[in-house]
Every structure is written in C-alpha cells, then in structure tokens.
Amino acid sequence: PQGGCYLVLKEHSAFLDSLESFVERVGGQLLRFPVPSGTKAGDQSVKQTIASGLSALINEYSNSIDNFGSDTKPSTLEKAADHIRVARFKVESYSAYLEDERAKLDAMLVGASERLKEKVNQLAATV
Numbered sequence: 001p002q003g004g005c006y007l008v009l010k011e012h013s014a015f016l017d018s019l020e021s022f023v024e025r026v027g028g029q030l031l032r033f034p035v036p037s038g039t040k041a042g043d044q045s046v047k048q049t050i051a052s053g054l055s056a057l058i059n060e061y062s063n064s065i066d067n068f069g070s071d072t073k074p075s076t077l078e079k080a081a082d083h084i085r086v087a088r089f090k091v092e093s094y095s096a097y098l099e100d101e102r103a104k105l106d107a108m109l110v111g112a113s114e115r116l117k118e119k120v121n122q123l124a125a126t127v
Contacts, residue, residue: 051101
C-alpha cells in the first residue's frame with residue numbers, strides 16, 4: 001500500500017532495516033522517522049498519531065453502519081462486528097501509549113457497538 005504511518009518498536013528495527021533494503025531493491029522507498037521515546041515531544045507525537053489513526057478507523061466503521069439497509073447481508077453485519085472487535089483489541093494493545101486518549105476511544109467503540117446493535121435490531125424488525 002502507498003502511504004501510511006506505522007509505529008514500530010525499537011527492538012524490531014533490524015527487521016525494518018531488512019525490509020527497507022528489500023523495498024529499495026524492488027524500486028520502492030520506505031521512509032522512516034525515528035521518534036525518541038521518553039521525551040515529551042516524542043511521547044506526545046506517538047500518542048497523537050496512534051489516537052488519531054484509531055479514531056479515524058472507528059469513525060469509518062461507525063459511518064459504514066449508518067449505510068446499512070434492508071439489503072445488507074448478514075455476513076456484512078458480522079464483518080462490521082469483527083471490525084469493531086479488532087479496533088477494540090488495537091485500543092487495548094496500544095493503551096500504554098494512549099494515556100488519556102484511551103477513554104475517548106473506548107467511548108467511541110461503545111457507541112459504534114451500540115449503533116450496530118440498534119441497526120441489527122432495526123433490520124430484524126423489518127423482515
């Protein structure tokens with residue numbers, strides 16, 4: 001994929017070096033920006049990057065729920081529930097970096113889950 005921002009822990013930098021070498025050999029480019037941990041600016045940058053990425057992901061899932069209608073397949077509804085579960089796992093996994101942002105993301109996930117339940121109930125009532 002083109003573009004994107006990913007957090008890679010320092011202990012995985014040797015693998016990332018190998019990946020960068022491979023990507024360059026096949027004509028691509030891998031740009032990296034080290035962010036020093038333990039500094040106010042570095043920690044804040046990581047927190048904001050992770051929180052905004054997860055927030056955008058949750059919003060994308062929530063918006064897709066609004067577009068579900070009577071023609072929505074059960075597998076699509078199940079896939080939406082899976083997406084919400086994966087997002088919840090990501091929030092839990094990154095909780096050490098998120099600090100106070102985690103509460104906001106958890107609330108967004110609860111909202112998305114509730115909206116999905118309401119939509120499923122609404123669609124079930126029309127059948």
